[in-house]
Structure formats: C-alpha cells, structure tokens
Amino acid sequence: MxxxxxxxxxxxxxxxxxxxxxxxxxxxxxxxxxxxxxxxxxxxxxxxxxxxxxxxxxxxxxxxxxxxxxxxxxxxxxxxxxxxxxxxxxxxxxxxxxxxxxxxxxxxxxxxxxxxxxxxxxxxxxxxxxxxxxxxxxxxxxxxxxxxxxxxxxxxxxxxxxxxxxxxxxxxxxxxxxxxxxxxxxxxxxxxxxxxxxxxxxxxxxxxxxxxxxxxxxxxxxxxxxxxxxxxxxxGRAMPPPLPAEIGTPGAAMLELAGLDWAGPDPFAPSLSNLSLRVRAGEIVGIAGISGNGQSELAGLISGETALPRSRMGEILLGDAPVGHLGAAERRRRGLAFVPEERLGHGAVPELSLWQNAILTAHGRGLVRRGMVDRRRARDFAKECIADFDVRTPGDHAEAGALSGGNLQKFVVGREIMLEPKVLFVQQPTWGVDVGAAAAIRRRLIEMRNAGCAILVISEEIEELFEVSDRLYVLRSGKLSPPLVTSDTTYEEVGEWMIGAAEGTAHAV
Incomplete structure (x- = not known):
C-alpha cells in the first residue's frame, strides 16, 4: 500500500x-x-x-x-x-x-x-x-x-x-x-x-x-x-501568423456529386442517400460529421476505390466529365489527388521506404519511365517532400512504418500536394498531427485554394473546417445537410446538425 x-x-x-x-x-x-x-x-x-x-x-x-x-x-x-x-x-x-x-x-x-x-x-x-x-x-x-x-x-x-x-x-x-x-x-x-x-x-x-x-x-x-x-x-519557436484568406471568386465546378446513392454489401455500414454537392476551382468545401455516418463510403466513391455501374457514372463528375464508373488510377490521371484517413496501410505501405512510397501515387511525375523506376528521381521527390513538409525522419530510406503517426501524415499529405492536382480530396488532414505541423498543413491547403485548386476536406475536427473551409456540409446517417456558409455558421449549429438536433433554416448558398 x-x-x-x-x-x-x-x-x-x-x-x-x-x-x-x-x-x-x-x-x-x-x-x-x-x-x-x-x-x-x-x-x-x-x-x-x-x-x-x-x-x-x-x-x-x-x-x-x-x-x-x-x-x-x-x-x-x-x-x-x-x-x-x-x-x-x-x-x-x-x-x-x-x-x-x-x-x-x-x-x-x-x-x-x-x-x-x-x-x-x-x-x-x-x-x-x-x-x-x-x-x-x-x-x-x-x-x-x-x-x-x-x-x-x-x-x-x-x-x-x-x-x-x-x-x-x-x-x-x-x-x-x-x-x-x-x-x-x-x-x-x-x-x-x-x-x-x-x-x-x-x-x-x-x-x-x-x-x-x-x-x-x-x-x-x-x-x-x-x-x-x-x-x-x-x-521552441513562435507560431507563424495565419495566412490571409485572399478569397477570390470561385471558378468552374471541378468536382460534383449529383444525387449520389450507395448501399454497400456490409449490412452494418451506412447507406448514402441522394448526396449532391459541388466543389469549384479556388474554394475549399468541408464535410463535418461524427465518424461512422458514411464518410468512409463516400471517400471510396469519390476516390474511385469504389466504382459505380456505368449506367450511374453521371452521379460523380470531374470537371464536366462523368467518372463514377472509373477506378482510382484513371481519376488520378484526370487530376484528382487523394489523402485517405488511414495513413498506415492505406496512404502508405509500412514496410516500404519513403522514396518507394512516393512512387505509389507520384509515378506519373517521371518517377517511372518505360516500366522502370527512376530511383534518383524518386529519391529526389521524397527528399523534397521531407524538406518542404518538415518530416522528422533519418532520411528518404526510412520505412514508413518507423515514422510517428504525425510525421507519416505530413509525408502523405505532402506527397499529394506536390502532385499539383486540379482537385484535392483529403480525409482527416491533420489527424494526430501536432499544432505546429497542423498549422503548416492548413496553410498549404489555403495556398492551394488561392492558386485555384478545388479542395474537398472531410474532417471530424470542427475547428479545422472553420479555419480552412469556405462552405461546409454535415454528413449524418448517410445524408448531407444543406450547404452552410462557414462565416455565417457557428460551431454549435454544426454540432446540432451532427447529432440531428438542428432546427431552422441553414445559411445555404
């Protein structure tokens, strides 16, 4: 005792x-x-x-x-x-x-x-x-x-x-x-x-x-x-000042869901019902919600990991082209980049080095030529990502599984940003990332938005969505709320939509 x-x-x-x-x-x-x-x-x-x-x-x-x-x-x-x-x-x-x-x-x-x-x-x-x-x-x-x-x-x-x-x-x-x-x-x-x-x-x-x-x-x-x-x-240093918003007029629609429905084979997974949203060039759209309300199913459908029948290909569009029937690789070739919520095993292969993990999605940037890996280019790409996103690691030869969760997240997010996509889709961009690194990632997202990229962010951190999003939706039980203008919405209102207690008219656009 x-x-x-x-x-x-x-x-x-x-x-x-x-x-x-x-x-x-x-x-x-x-x-x-x-x-x-x-x-x-x-x-x-x-x-x-x-x-x-x-x-x-x-x-x-x-x-x-x-x-x-x-x-x-x-x-x-x-x-x-x-x-x-x-x-x-x-x-x-x-x-x-x-x-x-x-x-x-x-x-x-x-x-x-x-x-x-x-x-x-x-x-x-x-x-x-x-x-x-x-x-x-x-x-x-x-x-x-x-x-x-x-x-x-x-x-x-x-x-x-x-x-x-x-x-x-x-x-x-x-x-x-x-x-x-x-x-x-x-x-x-x-x-x-x-x-x-x-x-x-x-x-x-x-x-x-x-x-x-x-x-x-x-x-x-x-x-x-x-x-x-x-x-x-x-x-050990002062936090950087927030990036000025510099919000311009959004451009053309780059990603669109048009009445998307989905019921997967898992009886415990939520079904998606009549989801419609639009993400335009030069804006960040956020999706809030308590985990398990259809985020994973929606991510699979947008990324192309889950494809729709050809007869329903128009329920998902990149630009003005229907892509619902296309797989993940083809959607990437058309300008979509994707950061999954599960970084270890999904965003990166634990047993592979960082430079080898870079090849998984950046192979189209000259890292693979005529079916052969250009090791020097792959290592240079990984080293640039490590430096630009302050990934704490012994080097590009380190195995992904040996990194801390936050450092691996910085590498995966950085790898996708370096692809300079037309549309960037990110799940939980700063999950498990420290405050300094989270601020840096959010700053880069805003910089990409200001440069004309269309960005869709799924996050369970409401503060993050309010910091980066121009508009946001709430996903609950497989259904989306009306679009909410972030500057006209409160944390409490979003929380009410998340638990099904929202009343009144949303600040829709």
Whole structure:
C-alpha cells in the first residue's frame, strides 16, 4: 500500500533508442493521484514511445518506473493492465476480422451478453456509440477509436492513457466526455492525456509535461498559460501568423456529386442517400460529421476505390466529365489527388521506404519511365517532400512504418500536394498531427485554394473546417445537410446538425 502523498506513477531517467535514433533521453515524469496530466510535444518528440514503455509495449534502455512507490518493469500490456493501467493507442490494436464484442472479450472478462450490454450502455453514456456486433474491418478510424476507449473504460483502470481521444467527437460530446473524465479523476482515476488541441488541455488538465526532441523541456499548469504560449513551448519557436484568406471568386465546378446513392454489401455500414454537392476551382468545401455516418463510403466513391455501374457514372463528375464508373488510377490521371484517413496501410505501405512510397501515387511525375523506376528521381521527390513538409525522419530510406503517426501524415499529405492536382480530396488532414505541423498543413491547403485548386476536406475536427473551409456540409446517417456558409455558421449549429438536433433554416448558398 502506497503512503499518502506517494505519486501514482513516477518515471526517472527514462531513455530509449532505436538504432541511431534516440526517442527519449533522461525523462522524468510524475503523475499525481486524482489528476489529469497532459503530455505535450511535436510529432516525433517521443510521446508515443514514452507511453509504450509505461504500458509495457517497449522496455526502457535506462531509468526506472515506479508504480504507487514501488519499482515495476511491465513486460507486456497484460502486466500493465494487472497494475491498473489502460491505454488507447494512436494506431489501434484491434483484430479486424473480429467483431467489436469479440475484441472487447479478448481483454475484458465476462459473459458475451453482459459485455454487449456494457458496450451499449457505456457508449450511450459517453457519446461513443458503436454496434457490438459490427466487424472491426468495416468500421471507420473514428469508430475504431471509440472501441479502444470503451475497452479501456470497461477495465476500471487506476491510470488511463488517452491518445487524441476527442478527435471523433462533436463539441457537445467533447463536453460530455470531459465531464466523465473529471468524474473518473474525482473517483481516483488518474489520466495521462495526449492531445494537440491546446484549448482542450487548458480546459481539462491539472498538469502538463512538455517534450521536445525526446527530452523534458518544461512543466506547467496549463490553466495558467495561453494556447499560444503552450504552442511556443512545444515547438521552441513562435507560431507563424495565419495566412490571409485572399478569397477570390470561385471558378468552374471541378468536382460534383449529383444525387449520389450507395448501399454497400456490409449490412452494418451506412447507406448514402441522394448526396449532391459541388466543389469549384479556388474554394475549399468541408464535410463535418461524427465518424461512422458514411464518410468512409463516400471517400471510396469519390476516390474511385469504389466504382459505380456505368449506367450511374453521371452521379460523380470531374470537371464536366462523368467518372463514377472509373477506378482510382484513371481519376488520378484526370487530376484528382487523394489523402485517405488511414495513413498506415492505406496512404502508405509500412514496410516500404519513403522514396518507394512516393512512387505509389507520384509515378506519373517521371518517377517511372518505360516500366522502370527512376530511383534518383524518386529519391529526389521524397527528399523534397521531407524538406518542404518538415518530416522528422533519418532520411528518404526510412520505412514508413518507423515514422510517428504525425510525421507519416505530413509525408502523405505532402506527397499529394506536390502532385499539383486540379482537385484535392483529403480525409482527416491533420489527424494526430501536432499544432505546429497542423498549422503548416492548413496553410498549404489555403495556398492551394488561392492558386485555384478545388479542395474537398472531410474532417471530424470542427475547428479545422472553420479555419480552412469556405462552405461546409454535415454528413449524418448517410445524408448531407444543406450547404452552410462557414462565416455565417457557428460551431454549435454544426454540432446540432451532427447529432440531428438542428432546427431552422441553414445559411445555404
């Protein structure tokens, strides 16, 4: 039994290296009982590695971990869970061929019928609804994150590690989740909270530890610092000023949906009903919505990964040409670039190097000639992307799977932007990306818009859509809201459309 005043968790001198890359150096961290403790840092600062050592996924090269005052060495997540530590990873740890219920049952003891009821009840309570019988491979990224959060909560942990837990929630549900987290804290659960949403950290957290380049560079009470001050401490320099809007008159329609309907083979997936929207040259159109309302299905149809029958090819147009029947490669040849929401395994092949991943979509830029890969051109392309988008990596030879989530996201987004497309379609452009990198990506999107590109953005971060979008829609239950003029719309109104509570007339165009 720990003495009164003993920290719940204390790390001393923690270090971890992967070959020549030192992920953590001399980390000291103390988590008090009954506290919500934020971990802040840029992508590649060492946050995920540190959390993996606490959770038993990795072993430190040096230093000690103390739990309730006693030294411990968790050798696996099972060891950590026995101590009372739960974790939701940024990259999920679910079996895709199993159902939600079966994934939960692998970790949480109990009868399947009881577990199913608990999943439903907790999901409703926290605003994290998910069907216990859905197969994980059919779930969107956001829905998978809900499963991870619920699975941790069902273990009744003493320390809960949350990595970007609010990225799938509308504002109303974020507030509700925060109430829940505060209740958990007051009942004796400590929380390690990783988020790039600095205002959330200021509103929720009692303590914050800041990492930069694998070391602790500061400790602060986030309630006593502004978001800009926290951002500056994270990145070690002042945040760049916002890019002037320079909004001009949009040009011709470059992407159009005309009464798009879709019902896929998955009985658990939402159907799309009569979707119509238009994205013009020189504008950014955003699509908001809670994950699992048809975003993944819509993305597959727009990107060409899911093709329509030739008889319905006019439901999707690039320029004035019907392309609904065409595959992804042909749509790319016609000027469409696409950033999928799942960067690892979909946007990039984990086992391939960055220069090899560049070839996947940039082969038409002279990287492949007469069926042969031009290695020099491919490496030059990858190096330019790494430099322009500040991808923290040893070089273009690094495997995609070895990068942090945020750095891989910067590479995938940068690769598509460098193609200079006529139409850019991006899902979750800054998911898991730190505040400095997120600002840079959004700035590049606005620059592309100002240069005449037509851009469609699907994002579950309302703040992001308000920052970059000229108009936006809300996707709910496979249906789109009327178009909303961003400058005439509030966060609360968008949130109401997301949960089906919107009333009155939208600010349509």
């Amino acid at each position: 720990a003495e009164e005043g003993t920290p719940l968790l204390r790390l001393s001198g923690i270090a971890k290296s992967y070959g020549p890359v030192q992920a953590n150096r001399g980390i000291d961290l103390t988590v008090r009982p009954n506290s919500i403790h934020a971990i802040l840092g840029e992508n590649g600062a060492g946050k995920s590695t540190l959390m993996k050592m606490i959770y038993g996924v990795e072993a430190p090269d040096a230093g000690t971990i103390a739990w309730r005052g006693a030294p411990v060495s968790p050798a696996s997540p099972a060891d950590a869970r026995k101590l009372g530590i739960g974790m939701v990873f940024q990259h999920f740890s679910l079996f895709e061929t199993l159902t939600v219920l079966e994934n939960v049952a692998l970790v949480v003891p109990g009868k399947l019928s009881d577990l199913a009821s608990r999943i439903t009840d907790l999901g409703r309570e926290y605003g994290l609804d998910v069907n216990p019988n859905s197969l994980v491979h059919a779930l969107s990224v956001g829905e998978r994150q809900r499963v991870e959060i619920l699975r941790c909560l069902m273990l009744d942990p003493a320390l809960l590690i949350l990595d970007e837990p609010t990225s799938v929630l509308p504002p109303q549900m974020v507030d509700r989740l925060f109430v829940t987290l505060r209740v958990l804290r007051d009942r004796g659960v400590s929380i390690l909270f990783i988020s790039h949403k600095l205002e959330e950290i200021r509103a929720l957290c009692d303590d914050a530890t800041i990492l930069r380049d694998g070391t602790v560079t500061g400790r602060v009470d986030p309630r006593e610092a502004s978001a800009r001050e926290l951002a500056t401490m994270m990145i």
